[in-house]
Amino acid sequence: MSKKFYELTPDDRLLELSLNEQTRQALSNRQSAVNAQLVENYISDFRVPIGVVHDILVDGKRYSVPMAVEEPSVIAAANNGVKMLSDSVRVKMSRMAMIGQMMFSNAVDLSSFILTHRNEIFEIAKRAKPSIYQRGGGLLDFKIRKVSENETSLDFIIDTKDAMGANIVNTIMEAELVLFEQFKPLGVILSNYATNQLVTVSAAVEFKQVGGFEVAKKIVSLNHFSKNDPYRAVTENKGIFNGISAVVLATGNDWRAVEASGHAYASRNGQYQGLATWTIVDNKLHGELTLPISVGTVGGAISAMPDAKQALSIIGNVGADDLRGIILSVGLAQNLAALKAIASGGIQRGHMRMQYRALAMQVGAHSDEVIQVVSHLIKLKQVDASIAEKVLMEIRNESKN
Numbered sequence: 001m002s003k004k005f006y007e008l009t010p011d012d013r014l015l016e017l018s019l020n021e022q023t024r025q026a027l028s029n030r031q032s033a034v035n036a037q038l039v040e041n042y043i044s045d046f047r048v049p050i051g052v053v054h055d056i057l058v059d060g061k062r063y064s065v066p067m068a069v070e071e072p073s074v075i076a077a078a079n080n081g082v083k084m085l086s087d088s089v090r091v092k093m094s095r096m097a098m099i100g101q102m103m104f105s106n107a108v109d110l111s112s113f114i115l116t117h118r119n120e121i122f123e124i125a126k127r128a129k130p131s132i133y134q135r136g137g138g139l140l141d142f143k144i145r146k147v148s149e150n151e152t153s154l155d156f157i158i159d160t161k162d163a164m165g166a167n168i169v170n171t172i173m174e175a176e177l178v179l180f181e182q183f184k185p186l187g188v189i190l191s192n193y194a195t196n197q198l199v200t201v202s203a204a205v206e207f208k209q210v211g212g213f214e215v216a217k218k219i220v221s222l223n224h225f226s227k228n229d230p231y232r233a234v235t236e237n238k239g240i241f242n243g244i245s246a247v248v249l250a251t252g253n254d255w256r257a258v259e260a261s262g263h264a265y266a267s268r269n270g271q272y273q274g275l276a277t278w279t280i281v282d283n284k285l286h287g288e289l290t291l292p293i294s295v296g297t298v299g300g301a302i303s304a305m306p307d308a309k310q311a312l313s314i315i316g317n318v319g320a321d322d323l324r325g326i327i328l329s330v331g332l333a334q335n336l337a338a339l340k341a342i343a344s345g346g347i348q349r350g351h352m353r354m355q356y357r358a359l360a361m362q363v364g365a366h367s368d369e370v371i372q373v374v375s376h377l378i379k380l381k382q383v384d385a386s387i388a389e390k391v392l393m394e395i396r397n398e399s400k401n
């Protein structure tokens with residue numbers, strides 16, 4: 001009997017796909033035994049460049065922070081933002097915990113049930129995941145939240161220490177189900193809306209760092225625009241996630257969880273708004289960014305992927321709480337760089353200079369030709385793919401003669 005596609009080896013799966021020999025070989029060469037265990041129907045690795053934010057000062061400590069991102073100018077902008085922040089970014093957070101939901105429709109007398117079964121609920125959690133209790137975490141509290149006339153969520157607040165905690169929470173939640181059988185729960189699952197993991201970073205920037213008072217005022221007005229216009233807010237937040245998601249990805253964390261939670265938080269007032277807030281306070285440009293952020297430094301893919309562990313070792317020996325503050329600080333720096341660029345001459349100037357490297361590759365330049373193509377393109381007023389191609393051809397013709 002022939003095997004199902006998922007029962008084949010990675011190389012046999014590649015043979016099943018209609019690929020030319022060169023592509024098949026390239027994909028086969030990029031396979032790794034570890035990653036083959038992480039996902040299903042594995043065929044190869046997809047490499048994303050990783051660079052660093054060099055020397056960011058967060059709560060008085062200096063870090064180098066890895067960023068995995070495919071977009072040119074993002075890492076340069078993060079470094080530029082860090083340079084403008086110059087002073088230490090301050091971080092505020094309360095005790096971090098995940099939320100697990102048990103969902104009910106038409107549950108009658110649930111409040112009195114949880115009051116009389118309080119100890120049992122805690123005992124079940126302890127038995128379900130003793131290792132997290134040994135590390136000082138576990139179930140902290142639970143409370144009822146009315147969602148609609150007949151729908152109720154019983155929210156479990158669980159400290160997952162240095163793990164992101166999705167599996168820890170789901171294990172505890174599923175163990176709790178039996179006790180609530182009579183209320184016929186719809187199901188249990190963690191919530192990615194991590195409102196018990198709110199972190200705030202803030203920084204004060206001298207006007208001269210952004211090019212003077214007029215630029216600072218423009219940054220404040222631009223940012224204010226994102227509080228009233230979702231079209232601008234989505235773009236400004238995309239810029240913030242340029243930084244946040246790149247660090248989340250490099251450290252092996254779940255960027256879908258962080259982004260979904262961040263965008264929900266951006267809509268908490270009933271309208272989608274810019275996540276950061278820039279104001280002028282005491283003759284300085286003051287920036288603040290608050291976000292629910294659930295990440296870990298152990299567990300999940302982090303402990304399985306050498307790439308993630310190596311990336312984390314660039315930051316140093318940090319726990320999940322430090323990592324949250326560092327990730328958000330990169331987000332704030334990224335936001336400042338983008339706003340400063342828009343407020344003083346436009347994003348294209350700085351961004352395109354870096355984009356030209358990708359453009360040169362796109363039109364077929366070999367790595368030893370890229371610098372030459374870029375140095376020609378920088379001098380031009382207008383650049384697009386056909387112009388880049390023409391420049392490449394001219395360079396090749398010149399080197400033949």
Ligand SMILES: CC(C)(COP(=O)([O-])OP(=O)([O-])OC[C@H]1O[C@@H](n2cnc3c(N)ncnc32)[C@H](O)[C@@H]1OP(=O)([O-])[O-])[C@@H](O)C(=O)NCCC(=O)NCCSC(=O)C[C@@](C)(O)CC(=O)[O-]
Nearest residue numbers: 073074076077079080083235236239337338339341350351
């Ligand atoms: C692109 C820059 C940094 C040029 O910046 P610049 O001021 O034109 O050039 P510079 O050579 O004076 O560099 C300033 C600093 O940038 C850093 N820097 C400079 N070059 C490098 C490099 N090669 N590698 C690493 N770091 C670099 C470095 O820190 C440097 O300081 P130095 O160390 O030289 O004293 C600036 O124009 C910038 O920050 N632009 C913002 C670009 C950006 O945000 N790109 C993301 C893509 S656009 C987007 O996706 C989101 C957005 C922008 O739409 C969000 C929004 O609308 O809010």
Ligand SMILES: NC(=O)C1=CN([C@@H]2O[C@H](COP(=O)(O)OP(=O)(O)OC[C@H]3O[C@@H](n4cnc5c(N)ncnc54)[C@H](O)[C@@H]3O)[C@@H](O)[C@H]2O)C=CC1
Nearest residue numbers: 131160161162163164165166167168254257298299300301
């Ligand atoms: N909705 C979602 O976001 C969902 C996400 N996931 C995935 O779950 C994964 C994360 O699950 P986790 O529970 O974090 O990982 P995990 O299942 O690997 O649990 C963490 C383990 O690390 C151990 N550990 C060692 N040192 C620790 C420390 N200092 N602090 C805390 N725990 C420590 C814990 O005892 C635990 O067994 C991610 O890969 C995520 O993508 C899974 C289900 C749903």
